[in-house]
Amino acid sequence: DVKVTQSSRYLVKRTGEKVFLECVQDMDHENMFWYRQDPGLGLRLIYFSYDVKMKEKGDIPEGYSVSREKKERFSLILESASTNQTSMYLCASSLRTGGSSPLHFGNGTRLTVT
Amino acid sequence: AQSVTQLGSHVSVSEGALVLLRCNYSSSVPPYLFWYVQYPNQGLQLLLKYTTGATLVKGINGFEAEFKKSETSFHLTKPSAHMSDAAEYFCAVSRPNYGGSQGNLIFGKGTKLSVKP
Numbered sequence: 001d002v003k004v005t006q007s008s009r010y011l012v013k014r015t016g017e018k019v020f021l022e023c024v025q026d027m028d029h030e031n032m033f034w035y036r037q038d039p040g041l042g043l044r045l046i047y048f049s050y051d052v053k054m055k056e057k058g059d060i061p062e063g064y065s066v067s068r069e070k071k072e073r074f075s076l077i078l079e080s081a082s083t084n085q086t087s088m089y090l091c092a093s094s095l096r097t098g099g100s101s102p103l104h105f106g107n108g109t110r111l112t113v114t
Numbered sequence: 115a116q117s118v119t120q121l122g123s124h125v126s127v128s129e130g131a132l133v134l135l136r137c138n139y140s141s142s143v144p145p146y147l148f149w150y151v152q153y154p155n156q157g158l159q160l161l162l163k164y165t166t167g168a169t170l171v172k173g174i175n176g177f178e179a180e181f182k183k184s185e186t187s188f189h190l191t192k193p194s195a196h197m198s199d200a201a202e203y204f205c206a207v208s209r210p211n212y213g214g215s216q217g218n219l220i221f222g223k224g225t226k227l228s229v230k231p
Contacts, residue, residue: 004157033218040123042204042223043158058218090157100146100165100208103219105157 003027006091006106013113019078021109023091030096032074033103034058034066037088046089049074050096081113116141116207120222128230133177133192135225137205140186146208147188148219149179153201161203164188175199200229 007022025032031050035043035058045058047066055066063085067075074093078085088110092103121136139145146165150158162173169181175198179190188205203226206219 009155035221040223043221045218045220048218092158100163102148102160102163103158105150105159107155107157 004091004093004104004106006089006109008109009107011109011111013078013081013111015082015113017078017081017113019081019111019113021076021078021089021091021111023074023076023106024072025074025093025104026072027093027104028071029093029104030071031094031101032068033092033094034064034074034076035090035092036060037090037108043090046076081111083113085111086113087111116145116209116220118205118207118220118222120203120205120225122225123223124226124228126228126230127195129197130194133190133195133199133227135190135203135205135227137179137188137190137222138186139188139205139207141207147179147181148206148208149173149177149188149190150204150206150221151175151201152204152224158204161190195227195229197229197231200227202226 004025033048034046049055049068065077091106094103095101117140119138148163149161152158162171164171164181172178177192202224205222209218
Protein backbone atom coordinates (compact mmCIF):
# COMPACT_ATOMS: atom_id res chain seq x y z
CA ASP A 1 0.00 0.00 0.00
CA VAL A 2 1.12 3.50 -0.81
CA LYS A 3 1.80 5.53 2.25
CA VAL A 4 1.77 9.30 2.24
CA THR A 5 2.80 10.73 5.58
CA GLN A 6 2.28 14.30 6.66
CA SER A 7 4.48 15.23 9.58
CA SER A 8 1.86 17.02 11.67
CA ARG A 9 -1.88 16.44 12.13
CA TYR A 10 -2.46 19.76 13.89
CA LEU A 11 -0.43 22.97 13.90
CA VAL A 12 -1.09 26.31 15.55
CA LYS A 13 1.05 29.22 14.38
CA ARG A 14 1.04 32.96 14.84
CA THR A 15 0.55 35.54 12.12
CA GLY A 16 3.82 36.34 10.39
CA GLU A 17 5.56 33.08 11.28
CA LYS A 18 7.27 30.98 8.63
CA VAL A 19 5.57 27.59 8.49
CA PHE A 20 6.81 24.34 6.99
CA LEU A 21 4.48 21.46 6.16
CA GLU A 22 6.27 18.25 5.32
CA CYS A 23 5.09 15.31 3.24
CA VAL A 24 6.81 12.02 2.49
CA GLN A 25 5.69 9.18 0.20
CA ASP A 26 7.19 5.72 0.07
CA MET A 27 6.19 4.45 -3.39
CA ASP A 28 8.63 6.21 -5.69
CA HIS A 29 5.88 8.34 -7.23
CA GLU A 30 6.95 11.04 -9.64
CA ASN A 31 4.05 13.42 -8.98
CA MET A 32 3.39 15.14 -5.68
CA PHE A 33 0.71 17.69 -4.87
CA TRP A 34 -0.39 20.12 -2.19
CA TYR A 35 -4.09 20.94 -1.89
CA ARG A 36 -5.96 22.99 0.65
CA GLN A 37 -9.45 22.02 1.70
CA ASP A 38 -12.02 24.50 2.97
CA PRO A 39 -15.71 23.88 3.75
CA GLY A 40 -17.87 24.50 0.72
CA LEU A 41 -14.89 25.01 -1.57
CA GLY A 42 -13.66 21.44 -1.97
CA LEU A 43 -9.98 20.87 -2.68
CA ARG A 44 -7.93 23.52 -4.43
CA LEU A 45 -4.50 22.89 -5.87
CA ILE A 46 -1.70 25.04 -4.45
CA TYR A 47 1.42 23.60 -6.09
CA PHE A 48 2.53 20.37 -7.66
CA SER A 49 5.76 18.75 -8.69
CA TYR A 50 6.40 16.11 -11.34
CA ASP A 51 10.07 15.58 -10.66
CA VAL A 52 12.83 16.44 -8.22
CA LYS A 53 13.47 20.19 -8.14
CA MET A 54 10.56 20.78 -10.52
CA LYS A 55 7.49 22.68 -9.38
CA GLU A 56 4.45 24.19 -10.99
CA LYS A 57 1.90 26.63 -9.62
CA GLY A 58 -1.60 25.39 -9.10
CA ASP A 59 -4.77 27.43 -8.84
CA ILE A 60 -3.99 29.29 -5.60
CA PRO A 61 -0.20 29.62 -5.18
CA GLU A 62 -0.17 33.11 -3.67
CA GLY A 63 1.43 33.18 -0.24
CA TYR A 64 2.96 29.71 -0.63
CA SER A 65 6.13 28.17 -1.94
CA VAL A 66 7.33 24.56 -2.21
CA SER A 67 10.51 22.56 -2.18
CA ARG A 68 11.30 19.15 -3.63
CA GLU A 69 14.92 18.24 -3.08
CA LYS A 70 14.32 14.49 -2.96
CA LYS A 71 11.82 12.41 -4.87
CA GLU A 72 10.01 11.18 -1.78
CA ARG A 73 9.64 14.53 -0.01
CA PHE A 74 7.56 17.59 -0.89
CA SER A 75 7.44 20.55 1.46
CA LEU A 76 4.93 23.39 1.52
CA ILE A 77 6.17 26.69 2.92
CA LEU A 78 4.13 29.60 4.17
CA GLU A 79 6.63 32.46 4.12
CA SER A 80 4.59 34.69 6.44
CA ALA A 81 1.49 32.98 7.76
CA SER A 82 -1.78 34.88 7.70
CA THR A 83 -5.16 34.09 9.26
CA ASN A 84 -6.68 33.42 5.83
CA GLN A 85 -4.31 30.48 5.51
CA THR A 86 -6.07 28.67 8.33
CA SER A 87 -7.18 25.50 6.58
CA MET A 88 -6.75 21.75 6.12
CA TYR A 89 -3.74 20.98 3.95
CA LEU A 90 -3.60 17.70 2.05
CA CYS A 91 -0.56 16.21 0.37
CA ALA A 92 -0.92 13.62 -2.38
CA SER A 93 1.25 11.62 -4.75
CA SER A 94 0.73 9.64 -7.95
CA LEU A 95 2.53 7.83 -10.71
CA ARG A 96 3.24 9.83 -13.82
CA THR A 97 1.07 7.82 -16.23
CA GLY A 98 -0.76 10.38 -18.29
CA GLY A 99 -3.48 11.27 -15.83
CA SER A 100 -5.08 7.89 -15.24
CA SER A 101 -3.30 7.11 -11.99
CA PRO A 102 -5.23 8.00 -8.86
CA LEU A 103 -3.89 10.33 -6.22
CA HIS A 104 -2.90 8.87 -2.87
CA PHE A 105 -3.51 11.23 0.00
CA GLY A 106 -2.01 11.77 3.42
CA ASN A 107 -4.25 12.31 6.43
CA GLY A 108 -3.92 16.05 6.29
CA THR A 109 -2.54 18.83 8.46
CA ARG A 110 -5.02 21.15 10.08
CA LEU A 111 -3.30 24.52 10.37
CA THR A 112 -4.63 27.31 12.54
CA VAL A 113 -3.05 30.75 12.24
CA THR A 114 -3.88 33.11 15.10
CA ALA B 115 -11.23 23.92 -19.27
CA GLN B 116 -12.20 21.01 -17.08
CA SER B 117 -14.67 21.44 -14.24
CA VAL B 118 -16.74 19.30 -11.89
CA THR B 119 -20.17 19.99 -10.43
CA GLN B 120 -21.59 17.95 -7.60
CA LEU B 121 -25.30 18.50 -7.12
CA GLY B 122 -26.23 18.75 -3.47
CA SER B 123 -23.76 19.62 -0.75
CA HIS B 124 -25.70 17.43 1.71
CA VAL B 125 -27.59 14.21 1.03
CA SER B 126 -29.45 12.25 3.70
CA VAL B 127 -30.72 8.70 3.27
CA SER B 128 -32.10 6.03 5.54
CA GLU B 129 -30.11 2.92 6.27
CA GLY B 130 -30.87 0.35 3.57
CA ALA B 131 -31.98 2.95 1.03
CA LEU B 132 -30.39 3.69 -2.33
CA VAL B 133 -27.51 6.13 -2.34
CA LEU B 134 -27.23 8.42 -5.38
CA LEU B 135 -24.59 11.15 -5.46
CA ARG B 136 -24.54 13.24 -8.61
CA CYS B 137 -21.52 14.45 -10.53
CA ASN B 138 -21.37 16.29 -13.84
CA TYR B 139 -18.16 17.27 -15.53
CA SER B 140 -16.96 19.34 -18.43
CA SER B 141 -13.87 18.39 -20.33
CA SER B 142 -12.40 19.26 -23.69
CA VAL B 143 -10.82 15.83 -23.98
CA PRO B 144 -11.95 12.31 -23.02
CA PRO B 145 -11.85 12.47 -19.25
CA TYR B 146 -10.49 10.29 -16.55
CA LEU B 147 -12.99 10.38 -13.67
CA PHE B 148 -12.64 9.52 -10.02
CA TRP B 149 -14.69 9.27 -6.85
CA TYR B 150 -13.04 9.69 -3.47
CA VAL B 151 -14.40 9.33 0.05
CA GLN B 152 -13.25 11.24 3.12
CA TYR B 153 -14.06 10.08 6.62
CA PRO B 154 -13.79 12.59 9.48
CA ASN B 155 -10.24 13.72 10.24
CA GLN B 156 -8.77 11.62 7.46
CA GLY B 157 -7.40 12.15 3.99
CA LEU B 158 -9.19 11.13 0.81
CA GLN B 159 -9.45 7.50 -0.21
CA LEU B 160 -10.09 6.31 -3.76
CA LEU B 161 -13.49 4.65 -4.23
CA LEU B 162 -13.34 4.01 -7.96
CA LYS B 163 -12.11 5.40 -11.24
CA TYR B 164 -13.03 5.43 -14.91
CA THR B 165 -10.28 5.63 -17.51
CA THR B 166 -11.33 3.66 -20.57
CA GLY B 167 -13.40 0.60 -21.42
CA ALA B 168 -16.51 -0.47 -19.53
CA THR B 169 -18.60 2.52 -18.57
CA LEU B 170 -19.98 0.92 -15.41
CA VAL B 171 -17.23 0.92 -12.85
CA LYS B 172 -17.33 -0.97 -9.58
CA GLY B 173 -15.44 0.24 -6.55
CA ILE B 174 -14.87 -0.57 -2.94
CA ASN B 175 -17.56 -0.88 -0.26
CA GLY B 176 -20.28 -1.77 -2.79
CA PHE B 177 -20.20 1.54 -4.66
CA GLU B 178 -20.38 1.85 -8.42
CA ALA B 179 -20.54 4.66 -10.96
CA GLU B 180 -21.54 4.89 -14.59
CA PHE B 181 -19.80 7.10 -17.12
CA LYS B 182 -22.38 8.63 -19.48
CA LYS B 183 -20.65 10.64 -22.14
CA SER B 184 -23.88 11.99 -23.66
CA GLU B 185 -24.92 13.38 -20.28
CA THR B 186 -21.38 14.30 -19.14
CA SER B 187 -22.18 12.55 -15.88
CA PHE B 188 -20.49 10.15 -13.51
CA HIS B 189 -23.01 9.55 -10.75
CA LEU B 190 -22.11 7.37 -7.76
CA THR B 191 -24.58 4.79 -6.47
CA LYS B 192 -24.91 2.12 -3.84
CA PRO B 193 -28.02 -0.07 -3.63
CA SER B 194 -28.27 -0.16 0.15
CA ALA B 195 -26.79 2.45 2.49
CA HIS B 196 -24.97 1.46 5.65
CA MET B 197 -24.28 3.64 8.66
CA SER B 198 -20.57 3.35 7.92
CA ASP B 199 -21.10 5.10 4.55
CA ALA B 200 -21.59 8.43 6.30
CA ALA B 201 -18.74 10.57 4.98
CA GLU B 202 -17.94 13.26 2.44
CA TYR B 203 -17.65 12.23 -1.19
CA PHE B 204 -15.68 14.01 -3.89
CA CYS B 205 -15.89 13.62 -7.63
CA ALA B 206 -12.80 14.56 -9.63
CA VAL B 207 -11.74 14.85 -13.26
CA SER B 208 -8.20 14.69 -14.56
CA ARG B 209 -6.64 17.81 -15.99
CA PRO B 210 -4.21 16.71 -18.69
CA ASN B 211 -1.23 18.68 -19.87
CA TYR B 212 -1.36 21.23 -17.09
CA GLY B 213 1.99 22.92 -16.67
CA GLY B 214 3.69 20.23 -18.69
CA SER B 215 2.56 17.47 -16.42
CA GLN B 216 -0.30 15.11 -16.21
CA GLY B 217 -2.03 13.72 -13.20
CA ASN B 218 -3.64 16.81 -11.77
CA LEU B 219 -7.19 16.41 -10.61
CA ILE B 220 -9.91 19.00 -10.41
CA PHE B 221 -12.28 18.27 -7.55
CA GLY B 222 -15.92 19.02 -7.02
CA LYS B 223 -16.95 20.77 -3.83
CA GLY B 224 -18.02 17.56 -2.17
CA THR B 225 -21.27 15.99 -0.96
CA LYS B 226 -21.74 15.06 2.69
CA LEU B 227 -23.72 11.87 3.03
CA SER B 228 -25.70 11.27 6.21
CA VAL B 229 -27.25 7.89 6.93
CA LYS B 230 -30.23 7.76 9.30
CA PRO B 231 -30.93 4.61 11.30
